Amino acid sequence: NHGLRPEAVDEAAYVAQVAESWGLPFRGKKIDVAELAHSQGWSVEEAGRKARYQFLADMARELRAVAAIVAHNADDQAETVLLNLLRGSGLTGLRGMQTESSLLGAPGVKLVRPFLATTRAEIEAYCRIHDLRPMLDSTNANPIYLRNRLRQELLPLLADYNPQIKQHLIQLAEIVAADEAILDEQSDLAWQEILKEQEVDLLRLDRAKWRSLPLSLQRRTLRRALAEFRPSISDISFRTIKLAHQIGMEKEVGAEAALPGGVTLRLEYEQILLAAELDQVQPDQPQLPLGEIKTLPIPGSAALDGDWQLTAAVSHVDFNQVRRNRDPWVAYFDLGRETELYIRTREAGECFQPLGMDGRSASIKDVMVNERR
Helix, strand or coil: CCCCCCCHHHHHHHHHHHHHHCCCCCCCCCCCHHHHHHHHCCCHHHHHHHHHHHHHHHHHHHHCCCEEECCCCHHHHHHHHHHHHHCCCCHHHHCCCCCEEECCCCCCCEEECCCCCCCHHHHHHHHHHCCCCCCCCHHHHCCCCHHHHHHHHHHHHHHHHCCCHHHHHHHHHHHHHHHHHHHHHHHHHHHHHHEEEEECCEEEEEHHHHHCCCHHHHHHHHHHHHHHHCCCCCCCCHHHHHHHHHHHHHCCCCCEEEEHHHEEEEECCCEEEEECCHHHCCCCCCECCCCCCEEEECCEEEEEECCEEEEECCCCCCHHHHHHCCCCCCCCCCCCCCCEEEECCCCCCCEECCCCCCCCCEEHHHHHHHCCC
16 A cells, blocks of 8 residues: 555455455555655655565565465556666666566566466457456556556557557567577676675775676676675666766776765776775775885885885896786886885886886886776
8 A cells, every 4th residue: 555545445445355355365555655756766656666575575575485476467568668768778678577687676586477368358359268356456547657548648649640559569578588688698607707805895896807898787787886886776877877978988097986875886906996985995906195206125025005006026047038027916126236126106107117128118107097007
């Protein structure tokens, strides 16, 4: 009972009576959906939907159920696909509702829609044949709600252009659902490849591996990252994913973007970081505060921020060994008579002479920019 109509009290009593006559247990609950919508900044439709599924999840956990069954039918599916299309949805929205999915808030419980291929007209005919008298919700005729206007105005108008519009929308959902299943499998494989670390308030992706993915999988894994980080976010917009993608592909290290749910995305040297509190996240590369200088004895070590250690050791190597070095954490220097080194951040205009440059120098800034450092 959403608390929106006085007659809902009698309707709940009627359902309880029918359940009792069939020997079935009945559970009912009244929720002030209007107040819920106001307090959360949701539409009444959204608040009602979330309240219903929360109720189902609560009941499923209490009763230790394996499934919750709802009565969405083929007409509901056509309306959902068209509504998602109008909202600019991607493939996930165009596949509509699924016959079987997971019930949010009740791990291990399935949400089942057995009537999804059955039309409303077929259900109403069945009720007439078997003398069943369903209650009709008067708000389903109220044009203030978008879905109602779509049902009463837009779908009949589209039927003038194509009398099979409902069937074609349902067919579209079936086609997209099959293609989405393949993309979901590929996305799962990509996710396993790029995921570096996942905690309650922190998630890291391998930036190089993510950048090597096709555009579709890049977007899907970013959407999954935000969804896993904030499962309560039900609608992640394309604009949000586009912004996150742009940061990951084009920006320099340190670039950030504020995402829904109080999540910040930050570009690190080798990773893409999602976190709720960045100041508590250890960096993925050695750090040194600007202006600070530390001494590195040879041999010996020096402590850096984030529990990093920089170690120096004397090693006798030849030129070929140096050229074969592929370890990004190891560098060779011609030490001469030095017994210690100094660690500091780079200064404007500084250059260096890497081995193999034939005496030429390179700007440290240019090298770091080219390497996206």
